[in-house]
Amino acid sequence: MTFQELKELDSRYVIQTYGRNPIAIDHGQGATLYDVEGKEYIDFASGIGVLSVGTAHPRWQAAIAAQAARLGHISNLYYSEPYIRLAQQLCTRSGMAAAFFASGGGEANEGMIKLARKYSFDRYGEGRGTVLTLRNSFHGRTITTLAATGQDVFHNYFFPFTEGFRYAAANDLDSLNEVAGHDVCAVLVELVQGEGGVLPLERDYVQELARLCAQRDWLLLVDEVQTGVGRTGSLFCFQQYGITPDVVSFAKGIAGGLPMSGILVNEKCRGVLTPGTHATTFGGNPVCAAAALAVLDILDEDAIARVKEKGAWLREQIEALNLPCLGRTRGMGLMIGVEVADGFSNKELCARLNQAGLLCLTAGAGLRLLPPLTITREEMEKGLAVMKAELS
Numbered sequence: 001m002t003f004q005e006l007k008e009l010d011s012r013y014v015i016q017t018y019g020r021n022p023i024a025i026d027h028g029q030g031a032t033l034y035d036v037e038g039k040e041y042i043d044f045a046s047g048i049g050v051l052s053v054g055t056a057h058p059r060w061q062a063a064i065a066a067q068a069a070r071l072g073h074i075s076n077l078y079y080s081e082p083y084i085r086l087a088q089q090l091c092t093r094s095g096m097a098a099a100f101f102a103s104g105g106g107e108a109n110e111g112m113i114k115l116a117r118k119y120s121f122d123r124y125g126e127g128r129g130t131v132l133t134l135r136n137s138f139h140g141r142t143i144t145t146l147a148a149t150g151q152d153v154f155h156n157y158f159f160p161f162t163e164g165f166r167y168a169a170a171n172d173l174d175s176l177n178e179v180a181g182h183d184v185c186a187v188l189v190e191l192v193q194g195e196g197g198v199l200p201l202e203r204d205y206v207q208e209l210a211r212l213c214a215q216r217d218w219l220l221l222v223d224e225v226q227t228g229v230g231r232t233g234s235l236f237c238f239q240q241y242g243i244t245p246d247v248v249s250f251a252k253g254i255a256g257g258l259p260m261s262g263i264l265v266n267e268k269c270r271g272v273l274t275p276g277t278h279a280t281t282f283g284g285n286p287v288c289a290a291a292a293l294a295v296l297d298i299l300d301e302d303a304i305a306r307v308k309e310k311g312a313w314l315r316e317q318i319e320a321l322n323l324p325c326l327g328r329t330r331g332m333g334l335m336i337g338v339e340v341a342d343g344f345s346n347k348e349l350c351a352r353l354n355q356a357g358l359l360c361l362t363a364g365a366g367l368r369l370l371p372p373l374t375i376t377r378e379e380m381e382k383g384l385a386v387m388k389a390e391l392s
Contacts, residue, residue, distance in 0.1 A: 002037075003022070003024045003035070003036055003037065006036070007022070022355075023035055023041070025041070028054075028055035029054070029056050030054040030372065030374065030375070030376065031043045031055075031379040032055075033359070039357065040357060041354075041359050042383035043359050043375075044358055044360045044371045044383050045361050046370050048252070048361065049194075049226050049335075050252045050256070051256060051257055051372050052229055052230060053256045054372035057256065059298055060291060062294075063290045063294035067287045067290035072286065073286065074286065080284070080286050080289075081286075082286045082289035083289040086099070086284075086289045086296075093235050093296070094264055095239075096248065096264035096266055097264075097265055097266050098270045100262055100273065101260065101285075102260075102262055103280060103282045105225035106141050106142045106145045107261060108262055109145050109188075110140070110142055111262075112221045112247045112249050112263055115247055115269060115272050115278075116186035117129045117131075117185055117186075119219055120185035120186075120219075122272065128183055128184070129164050130165065130166060130183045130185060131164060131165055131185065131186045132179060132184055132186070132187045132188070132218075133148050133165055133187070133188045134150050134167065134169070134190075135151070135167050136151060136170060136193050136197070137150040137167075137188075137189070137193055138194065138195035140225075143161060143162055144161075147162040150167040151196070170193065170199070170205075171205045173205065173208055173209065176209070186213075186220070186221050186246075187209060187213055187220055187221065188223060189201065189206075189220075190223045190226070190227065191222060191227055191232075191237045191238060192232065192335055194227070194368070195363055195364075196363065197337055197365065198330060198336065198366070198368055201241075206241045206243060207241065210245075213246075219246040219269065220245045220246050221247050222245040222248045223249050224236050225251040225252055228253065229250060230304045230307055231252075231253060231334060231335050231370070231373065233304065233332060233333030234304060234333075235299075235304060236250070237332065240332070244266060245266070246266050247266070247269055248264050249261065249262070250264070254295065255288045255289075256291055256292070257291070258288045258291045259282070259288065260288040260289070260291070260292055303373065304373075307333045310371075310375065310380070311334045314334070314371075314380055315331070315336055318336075318338060321387065321388050321391075323387070324341065325344040325391055326338055327340065327341055334370065335369075336370075337364070337369075338368075338369065340366050350367060353367075353386065356386050356389070358390070
């Protein structure tokens with residue numbers, strides 16, 4: 001189909017919840033994509049951080065095909081090998097104790113919140129279910145995770161929102177203590193606030209927060225939906241902060257393009273969720289788990305170490321372009337935020353880059369770059385060339 005034919009069918013049959021770019025991607029390889037008319041694009045967005053090993057990685061494809069031919073679904077009423085092997089790998093490489101698998105990031109974060117409230121109920125009874133989160137955070141699109149999100153713009157339309165959340169300023173323990181109380185059961189944070197503008201939390205703040213949570217028996221919940229699976233230069237971002245959370249969520253990049261998410265818990269929280277207290281139909285799906293195992297195999301320690309090198313190089317090159325519309329960069333690994341200068345619109349700049357052949361994103365008031373972790377130097381150079389030509 002032509003782009004216009006696809007657009008007309010979309011407008012007729014699809015609920016219009018997305019502000020789509022006027023581009024229809026047809027196929028690709030690695031970080032190089034092509035639309036239905038054959039135009040080439042360099043992918044600095046990776047499906048909003050999902051395509052961790054790029055498009056159509058041969059080992060990823062082979063793992064999916066082999067598992068699909070063997071067993072596509074069986075339900076969690078039975079055992080199957082892929083999800084068990086995946087749980088083993090994630091726990092071994094993260095230092096966590098046990099895993100629960102789901103389908104999307106919001107669902108994983110809901111699971112963390114449920115676990116925290118049950119942990120507190122089991123130990124202290126009712127009245128201790130409040131979760132503290134940070135302003136400028138983003139935790140999902142369900143009613144509960146919207147309530148957990150610390151941005152007023154998301155607190156509209158869908159009333160009544162789930163109760164039991166209060167918000168503190170990032171990197172400010174005094175602000176956290178001001179909103180704390182006897183009813184708190186957990187603190188939920190993103191170590192790099194992604195949708196809020198790619199804003200890493202300060203290391204000292206995170207370590208002090210971990211100590212405070214341990215002292216008060218609040219669970220420390222870390223939302224790694226976007227930062228996890230190698231994105232910041234370690235398998236999980238918390239590993240660079242010198243902490244071990246009670247619960248960590250993951251999604252996006254884990255299955256390299258298939259819908260999968262989950263949570264990992266420490267030993268203290270291993271037994272909180274018991275039969276009948278939490279479940280999901282597609283969690284641990286064999287095909288998704290096989291894809292995730294392939295992703296973890298591709299993203300070994302050497303590959304993840306190169307993520308830091310690629311991110312540092314890409315940030316240096318962007319700043320060296322000295323483009324009048326862009327400022328400094330920030331972030332960790334291949335999760336990069338780029339400041340947009342006063343007088344320019346990040347949405348307009350992003351749209352121009354997309355049309356020119358460089359797929360990128362916005363976050364906060366800036367641009368956000370989330371290339372595949374396997375992106376090559378040649379692909380990065382092509383993307384930088386588009387950026388220079390379009391924005392000079």
